[in-house]
Amino acid sequence: MTKNKSLGVNALLNGIRTVLNLLFPIITFPYVSRVLQVENIGKYNFALSLNQYFLLIAALGITTYAIREGTKYRDQRKEFDQFASEIFSINLVSTIVAYLLMVICLITVPKFYSYRLIILIFSIELIFTTIGTEWIFSIFEEYAYITIRSIVFKIVSIILLLVLVRKPEDYIIYAGITVFANAGSNILNFIHAKKYCQLRITLDCNWRKHIAPILVIFASTMATSIYVNSDMTMLGFMATNYEVGIYSVSSKVYRIVKMMLSSVLVVSIPRLALLMGQNRMGEYKKTLMRIFNVLTILVLPAVVGLYLLSKEIVLLISDATYIQAVTSLQLLSIALAFCIFGWIFNQCVLIPAKKEKIVLIATIVSAIANIVINFVLIPVWKENAAAFSTVVAEAIMMIICLYYGLKVVRLNSDVVNNIVTVALGCIVVSLICILIRQLGMPDIFTLCISVFASVLGYSFSLILFRNRIALEFTKKVFIRLKK
Incomplete structure (x- = not known):
């Protein structure tokens, strides 16, 4: 039997890993944005957005499917060996297809000619991600190993960046370091995976059993990727590298905050899939409601703070040449709430309930809305149009997933009470940020003091308004302090 890890410990470990993944761009982006300058940052991010599509084709939605189905076999070594080998083999085939499509695009699309080298560098990540089989470690909830591995590679990558990236033309080197940071550790994954299963390439597998659900998830993930990455891609085609560079700043902040908040969800998905798969609906609902309440406490003040302190x-993360990014960041801060709450019902309710087709429909509708808005408004509003399209797409996704998700599991009264107390706390955060800005201090002091004061004010307000999660947390802290 595989011992169940503590969900709290998993969340902590994955949170540490997420923080490390966040620290890499937080530490590096202020440096590279100044060294590489707006135009080359635009080139880098346009090529990166293109690579995401090929990376998605290589991944084929396998991670989500493997985690959902693999949890059923993790206590049965022989069955898991066969399952993992089948999934790995399918993944290798999809990776080869992705490389073939990339070569065709590089040969036939004139726009890509000047980006060939950097696209090829980014493409190294495709094969490394496939052999990394990170879904195996998610199934066995091995977040300690993943966290330690991340620490080592992030530190090495930061050192390489500071040593090798010294002038605007070094954006190619920066791309190589990015690939090393993201995918280099996957070689260790492949070796370490032997602890849990014996991976082999096999053609003797039930393709029909796996391919149908994988393709449904892939179609949904592809549609999601379109409305996540189409902003940058369409900006690159319809505007200039300058607008792409500006939007890179706001989208970078948006993704950093989104990653930080979603770390709670990432470690919860395997556990929720296991509980629903075993029909332990009481435990499932209790776990889901707690996750929803915790995320509400974290997400809403983050949205308010991000908007007011854009x-x-x-x-802080760039310089005055990127000041144009403020408006798009404010728009993206609104999208953050829609994104996280939509993801709860998407990944934690509909996917475990095998409602992939609903997720697919929701994602396709969102992607179409995103592309249409981008196509119409980018020529006029540039990067702000890209941000606005993300707000609309995330809102549509959340509404559809919420509607169908509530048919699977109903929210209890604690959720309503939690939202009310959090909303009152957000008013406190707003007042604090507005008042501190009126003091006219330098921007860095305004930001630091606003964040510190907002955290204190928000925490006290939750306790004052009798928020149950906050009271439970406070009680645990006092109990530990007394020991």
Whole structure:
């Protein structure tokens, strides 16, 4: 039997890993944005957005499917060996297809000619991600190993960046370091995976059993990727590298905050899939409601703070040449709430309930809306149009997933009470940020003091308004302090 890890410990470990993944761009982006300058940052991010599509084709939605189905076999070594080998073999085939499509695009699309080298560098990540089989470690909830591995590779990558990236033309080197940071550790994954299963390439597998659900998830993931990455891609085609560079700042902040908040969800998905798969609906609902309440406490004040402190954040991670990114960051801060709450019902309710087709429909509708808005508004509003399209797409996704998700599991009264107390706390955060800005301090002091004061004010307000999660947390802290 595989011992169940503590969900709290998993969340902590994955949170540490997420923080490490966040620290890499937080530490590096202020440096590279100044060294590489707006135009080359635009080139880098346009090529990166293109690579995401090929990376998606290689991944084929396998991670989500493997985690959902693999949890059923993790206590049965022989069955898991066969399952993992089948999934790995399918993944290798999809990776080969992705490389073939990339070569065709590089040969036939004139726009890509000047980006060939950097696209090829980014493409190394495709094969490394496939052999990394990170879904195996998610199934066995091995977040300690993943966290330690991340620490080593992030530290090495930061050292390489500071040593090798010294002038604007070094954006190619920066791309190589990015690939090393993201995918280099996957060789260790492949070796370490032997602890859990014996991977082999096999053609003797039930393709029909796996391919149908994988393709449904892939179609949904592809549609998601379109509305996540189409902003940058369409900006690259319809505007200039300058607008792409500006939007890179706001989208970078948006993704960093989204990654940080979603770390709670990432470690919860295997556990929720296991509980629903074993029809332990009481435990499933209790776990889901707690996750929903915790995320509500974290997400809503983050949205408010990000919106009100957008100017200070942009200036902190870049410089005054990127100040144009403030408006798009404010728009993306609104999208953040829609994204996280939509993801709860998407990944934690509909996917475990095998409602992939609903997720697919929701994602396709969102992607179409995103592309249409981008096509119409980018020529006029540039990067702000890209941000606005993300808001609309995430809102559509959340509404559809919420509607169908509530048919699977109903929210209890604790959720309503939690939302009310959090909303009152967000008013406190707003007042604090507005008042501190009126003091006219330098931007860095305004940001730091606003964040510190907002955290204190928000925490006290939750306790004052009798938020159950906050009271439970406070009680645990006092109990530990007394020991």
